[in-house]
Amino acid sequence: xxxxxxxxxxxxxxxxxxxxxxxxxxxxxxxxxxxxxxxxxxxxxxxxxxxxxxxxxxxxxxxxxxxxxxxxxxxxxxxxxxxxxxxxxxxxxxxxxxxxxxxxxxxxxxxxxxxxxxxxxxxxxxxxxxxxxxxxxxxxxxxxxxxxxxxxxxxxxxxxxxxxxxxxxxxxxxxxxxxxxxxx
Numbered sequence: 001x002x003x004x005x006x007x008x009x010x011x012x013x014x015x016x017x018x019x020x021x022x023x024x025x026x027x028x029x030x031x032x033x034x035x036x037x038x039x040x041x042x043x044x045x046x047x048x049x050x051x052x053x054x055x056x057x058x059x060x061x062x063x064x065x066x067x068x069x070x071x072x073x074x075x076x077x078x079x080x081x082x083x084x085x086x087x088x089x090x091x092x093x094x095x096x097x098x099x100x101x102x103x104x105x106x107x108x109x110x111x112x113x114x115x116x117x118x119x120x121x122x123x124x125x126x127x128x129x130x131x132x133x134x135x136x137x138x139x140x141x142x143x144x145x146x147x148x149x150x151x152x153x154x155x156x157x158x159x160x161x162x163x164x165x166x167x168x169x170x171x172x173x174x175x176x177x178x179x180x181x182x183x184x
Contacts (some may be wrong), residue, residue: 004074008089011067011140016095018060018136022049026131034124042127043111046152050112064100067093085151089144096140103133 025045028038070094074086107130111123 004070005148005152007066007070008074009145011063011070012144012148013095014063015067016138016141016145019134019141022131022134023138029127029131032134037129039124042131043123046108046127046130047112050108064097081151082156085147085154089147092140092144092147096137096144098119099133099137099140104130104137107133165177 022045025042029042032038071086071090075082075090077086107126110118110126111130114123
């Protein structure tokens with residue numbers, strides 16, 4: 001495993017960890033009865049994320065850049081493995097970034113700093129949408145990790161098969177030399 005793949009795995013794993021923490025709140029919002037305590041907990045939890053210091057936000061956004069840079073760098077090889085595994089991973093990663101930009105940020109703003117026209121129902125709906133978006137991002141990031149693991153497995157299998165072919169060629173060449181020497 002190289003630095004590029006390590007960058008991809010580290011960023012995806014980091015965000016999966018963050019989203020897994022969020023899933024403790026998201027699960028109650030999506031799959032259990034929605035009570036006032038659940039709503040209050042969700043608002044409080046996501047307000048903490050939204051009001052995080054700029055350094056924390058810079059770290060999160062920096063890790064987005066690390067993953068994107070790693071995938072683009074891996075795609076520069078432009079072999080079959082890169083096209084299939086890294087191309088698919090890049091598309092999935094861009095989808096995750098799109099969900100973050102189009103769903104997560106607007107929903108956080110609606111919940112934490114509602115406009116004058118936003119009602120409590122609008123804020124609760126934003127909480128539900130945010131939870132669903134987080135779950136989708138978790139699944140996509142897990143798929144990226146699966147694709148990266150599949151790429152490593154395919155690379156190792158290919159190396160084993162090439163080593164077997166080289167060994168068979170060497171043995172065949174040695175046999176043909178030995179038979180040639182016997183004839184002389």
